[in-house]
Amino acid sequence: MTAQFVPPLARTLPALVMEAAQRHGKRIFIEDGSTRIDYAGLPAQVFAVSRALIAHGIQPGDRVAIWAPNRAEWIIAALGIHCAGAAMVPINTRMKGAEAADIIERSRSRILFVVDRFLDVDYPAMLAACRPATLEKVVAIGQAGAHADCEWAGFLESGQAVSEAQARMRAAAVRPDDMSDLMFTSGTTGRPKGVVSAHRQIIQAFIEYVNIAGIRTGDRYLIVNPFFHTFGYKAGWVTCLIAGATVLPHPVFDAEAVFRRIEADRISVLPGPPTLYLSMLAHPKLAQTDLSSLRVAVTGASTIPPVLIERMRRELGFEVVLTAYGLTECGGLATICAADDDAQTVALTSGYAIPGTEVRIVDAGNQPLAAGEAGEICLRGFHVMQGYFEDPKATAETIDADGWLHTGDVGTLDARGYLRITDRLKDMFIVGGFNCYPAEIEAALTAHPAIAQVAVIGVPDERMGEVGCACVVLRPGQVVDEAGLIAWSRERMANYKVPRFVRFFDVLPVNASNKIAKNELRAQLRVPA
Structure with missing residues (x-):
């Protein structure tokens, strides 16, 4: 290193914003296309979000979600949430509407910042059919369209009645052990669980x-x-x-x-x-x-x-x-x-x-x-x-x-x-860097009317590292083929969770505890355990 690293004294993200503004001044913090935000100007941008959140009635400890790809507004929104004393709930952009709605509802997020379009997908529209009643406002990063309540600029304007001094007081009241974020993960099995972390x-x-x-x-x-x-x-x-x-x-x-x-x-x-x-x-x-x-x-x-x-x-x-x-x-x-x-x-x-x-x-x-x-x-x-x-x-x-x-x-x-x-975890596999938990994918697949039983395992893939293979037992008299089940899955779950292969069985192997023996499945498919 050219100089000894001097760690910041701050122990909350709001305090870190203020300390970094003093330390680094006109040095650029975010460079995103034509957007340039320097450290000295960062607090004002962050407090604009906090002021709008406070104006909406967001209280310390409330949850506010973000569903968007990497861009400058993501960071400004997150820091604005932190400075308002709320907890930030990030949502995977690969998720479908129902998956995102589940996290929004269980976290009781009151506001959602969401990208208007990303990779030709209208995110607010995807959420609209399953929007939780607890979600009070959908703020579009981009054009509001028919399925968002307002757009980014309009939301920030709504905070003008709240002074920056009020926002600074709220930020200063955040304590090091307050919840900073609620990140949902499947942990070792099943339905995603919210992990509580502190500043x-x-x-x-x-x-x-x-x-x-x-x-x-x-x-x-x-x-x-x-x-x-x-x-x-x-x-x-x-x-x-x-x-x-x-x-x-x-x-x-x-x-x-x-x-x-x-x-x-x-x-x-x-x-x-x-x-x-x-x-x-x-x-x-x-x-x-x-x-x-x-x-x-x-x-x-x-x-x-x-x-x-x-x-x-x-x-x-x-x-x-x-x-x-x-x-x-x-x-x-x-x-x-x-x-x-x-x-x-x-x-x-x-x-x-x-x-x-x-x-x-x-x-x-x-x-x-x-x-x-x-x-x-x-x-x-x-x-x-x-x-x-x-x-x-x-x-x-x-x-x-x-x-x-x-x-x-x-x-x-x-x-x-x-x-x-x-x-790794007993059954977890990693698709292109994303953790996949078979219990979660199996739960989604069992909703298909033709499926009686299913087990998902990871199989090697040269490009992605691993991909999912669904081992399926069909209900009597029901018919579905590999392409049809994969297409059905793509409509209902994030792309990285979608099985790339489907193999059909008359019966799945089980162990002495009557649990599906996935090692035997791997052996039958000639996949290393």
């Missing part, structure tokens, strides 16, 4: 991330990872706010577009999946393109060969290549490699525990295991969630009496304390 947890964890990765004031950070995910939100634009870096939002993963932007926008920090870097290394114009601005890469989400780490350093010019491990329930970050770790360590491990975090491996009886022995990964520390929203039973099943978060992931710790993931 202090985010800031403390990602101060460590900035320090370890060596992210600097003035870095230009291209954020391809979606803002609705911890990787794009907390390890993305919040990290920039901590470090004084510039956020360059990128709405859709497109390796060719990202490649072009590196040279044009002088990108220095570029997190992403391994496929991004592989596509860059294979690009026909690699030798003719100026990639000299690149410095920091953070990757993961699938198996990484050590040679890829070596090539990223040698051919793409990255000084720092890191892998890390975390889950929504711990704020997205628990372990991370060191900047000077060798390629084998970066590729084959997920690093060591960040300061303030403990990692241990336990057996089926919850007893700690020795180095090198495989068992369940458990985490304890400041960043462990406050709990699942209004679900004490699920919380108690996940966080034990001693404060250990049971991840459901299987791994080992070596003698250095480096974590290696040897298996």
